[in-house]
Each structure stands twice: as C-alpha cells, then as structure tokens.
Amino acid sequence: MAGCMLLLAAAGASSEDSPDQRLTDALLQEGVLLEADIAKLQPVAAELDRERKRLQAEETKLTDEAAQVTKGFDALNAAADKLNTATQQQREECAAGSSKFQSEADACNGNAAALRREGDTLHAQGAELDKRQEQVNKRIVEHNAAGKEWNQRSTAHQQVWMPSIKQVQGWLGRFQDFYRSATFSQFVTSAGNPADCAEERVGALNPFDPLPSLGHALQCLKALKAGAG
Numbered sequence: 001m002a003g004c005m006l007l008l009a010a011a012g013a014s015s016e017d018s019p020d021q022r023l024t025d026a027l028l029q030e031g032v033l034l035e036a037d038i039a040k041l042q043p044v045a046a047e048l049d050r051e052r053k054r055l056q057a058e059e060t061k062l063t064d065e066a067a068q069v070t071k072g073f074d075a076l077n078a079a080a081d082k083l084n085t086a087t088q089q090q091r092e093e094c095a096a097g098s099s100k101f102q103s104e105a106d107a108c109n110g111n112a113a114a115l116r117r118e119g120d121t122l123h124a125q126g127a128e129l130d131k132r133q134e135q136v137n138k139r140i141v142e143h144n145a146a147g148k149e150w151n152q153r154s155t156a157h158q159q160v161w162m163p164s165i166k167q168v169q170g171w172l173g174r175f176q177d178f179y180r181s182a183t184f185s186q187f188v189t190s191a192g193n194p195a196d197c198a199e200e201r202v203g204a205l206n207p208f209d210p211l212p213s214l215g216h217a218l219q220c221l222k223a224l225k226a227g228a229g
Contacts, residue, residue, distance in 0.1 A: 020183045020187075021228065023178075024178070024183075024187065024221065024224065024225075025225070027171075027174060027175060027178060027221060028218070028221040028222065028225060030171060031171055031175070031214060031217065031218045031221065032218065034164070034167055034168050034171055034214065035214060035215070035218060037164055038164055038165075038168065038211065038214075041157070041160060041161055041164060044157050045157065045161060048150065048153060048154050048157060051146075051150050052150065052154075055143070055146060055147055055150060058143055059143065059147075062136065062139060062140055062143055065132075065136050066136050066140070069129060069132050069133045069136055072125075072129050072132075073129055073133075076122060076125055076126055076129060079122055080122055083115065083118055083119055083122060086115060087115050087119075090108070090111050090112060090115060093108070094108030094109075094111070094112070165210055168210040168211070168214050169207045169210050171214070172205055172207050172210060172213055172214065172217065173207065175202075175205070175217045175221075176205060179202060179203070184197075187224045187227075187228065188224065190227060190228060191223060191224045191226070191227020191228060192227055194220070194223035194224070194226075194227060195223075196216070196219040196220045196222075196223040197220040197223055197224065201216050201219075201220065202216050202217055202220045205217060
C-alpha cells in the first residue's frame with residue numbers, strides 16, 4: 001500500500017510540473033529578468049529626458065535673448081545714424097565764425113552740447129549691449145557644450161537601452177504566441193479566470209509600447225502561477 005501511495009504522489013508531482021507549465025514558468029522568469037534589467041536603465045533614461053527638456057527650454061530662452069540683443073543693436077545703430085546726420089547738419093549750420101549774433105552762437109553751442117550728451121547716452125547703451133551680448137554668447141557656448149555632452153551620454157545609453165527594448169519586444173511576441181494557444185485558455189480556467197489575464201488587459205499588447213505591455217503580461221503570468229499553486 002505504501003508503494004502505491006508513493007507512485008500516486010510521484011504522478012501528481014509530474015502533472016503539476018508538466019512541459020507546458022515549465023515553459024510558462026520559464027517565460028515568467030525571463031520576463032522578470034528583463035523587467036529588472038530595464039528598471040536598472042530607467043533612472044538614466046529619466047535623467048536624460050529631464051536634461052533634454054532643460055536644454056530645449058534653455059535654447060528657446062537663449063534664442064529669444066540673442067534676438068533681443070540684435071534688436072537692441074539695430075535700434076542703437078539707427079539712432080547713431082540719425083545722430084551723425086544731425087551732428088553734420090549742426091556743424092554745417094554753425095560753422096565757426098559764421099554766426100553774426102551771440103544768441104545764434106549760444107543756440108549752436110547748446111545744440112552741439114545736446115548732441116554730445118545724446119552721443120554719450122548712445123555710447124553707454126552700446127557698452128551695455130556689448131556686455132549683454134558677451135554674457136549671452138558665453139551662455140550659448142556653455143549650452144552647446146552641455147548639449148554635446150548630452151548627445152554623447154544619450155548615444156551611450158541608447159546602445160544599451162535599444163537592445164534591451166528589442167529583447168522585451170521579442171519576449172512579448174512569445175507571450176502573444178502563448179496567449180493565442182489552447183494552453184493559455186486552460187491555464188486561465190484553472191486559475192479561476194484572473195482579471196489580469198482578461199482580453200482587454202493582455203489581448204492586444206503593443207510591442208511599440210513595450211514597457212507597459214511587459215508589465216501587463218507579467219501580471220497575467222504571475223496570476224496564472226498563483227492560481228496553479
């Protein structure tokens with residue numbers, strides 16, 4: 001009688017560890033490992049994405065500031081041209097010794113002084129614009145250096161990230177093959193039709209959106225394993 005019980009027990013163990021179950025367990029284990037590998041890479045991906053957004057915002061700001069400086073120089077040059085014309089006209093009208101009246105001489109001298117003050121103002125504005133342009137150019141150089149570093153880091157990350165994503169996509173293809181099999185239907189029924197394995201959850205996994213799809217598929221496989229236990 002004891003020998004019969006041992007044989008029955010062995011038969012039961014063999015049924016629970018069927019080839020289909022072993023394949024499903026292997027699919028689950030592989031998916032868990034892929035999820036862990038992706039999780040290790042995601043902090044770098046998130047940091048690169050934050051830096052990308054920062055660089056984009058900074059580029060927009062620098063472009064606007066550079067345009068403002070250029071606009072300032074355009075306005076300054078136009079004012080300087082106008083001042084040069086007025087100064088030349090004033091000199092011609094107030095040539096030395098041409099005025100016969102003191103009042104006219106005083107007016108000429110007053111106009112000349114006003115034009116000089118305007119010239120001093122424009123000179124100060126030009127110096128301020130030169131300073132702003134130097135600051136903007138310095139920040140542009142720093143921005144370009146940061147952008148170059150980001151490109152290098154992003155390229156290095158993509159060389160690791162993309163192969164991992166392709167592995168996930170390949171795994172999703174194998175999961176979908178399993179999903180379409182009769183074995184899947186049997187396991188779902190045996191596990192009590194878990195919600196994580198419902199068609200709306202795993203029936204149309206998108207390999208082009210692999211990370212959420214991986215999560216949904218793993219939840220289903222874990223539910224099947226728990227149900228089988």
